[in-house]
Amino acid sequence: MEKAVIRVVGAIVERGGAVFAARRNADRSAGGLWEFPGGKVEIGESPEAALRRELQEELSIDISVGPLVERSLTNIGTSRIELACYSAQFCGTDPVSSSDHDAMQWVPLDDLASLEWAPGDVPIISVLPERLHALRTQAEEA
Known part of the structure; x- marks a missing residue:
């Protein structure tokens, strides 16, 4: 039996050698695990539009979406999660609350492995x- 494919997007927001991460509420799927904020791509929606919509819904913020950083494929139960993470920047202030998360923080790149992440991340x-280093190098050369 073929697994149902769920297309998901995540925002990689980097600042000063750290990236923004959020911990899922305990009552949610993958509760208590950290993730890059984002969500499901709806039918007919571009990944970039989905990312902007999801961060507006969950974090009440606007973002500018940059290039694709990385993709992952993860099998969870009867589903196959296709995660596409894009470079992004917050427009205006940082988020202060979330409808889907109980904690948010800037995590130094060297400390990412110290958190317990959602399987797709x-x-x-x-x-x-x-x-991220490769993307910065490409931007400098452009």
């Missing part, structure tokens, strides 16, 4: 410092 963590 785990593959992203291992390559994130290298991918």
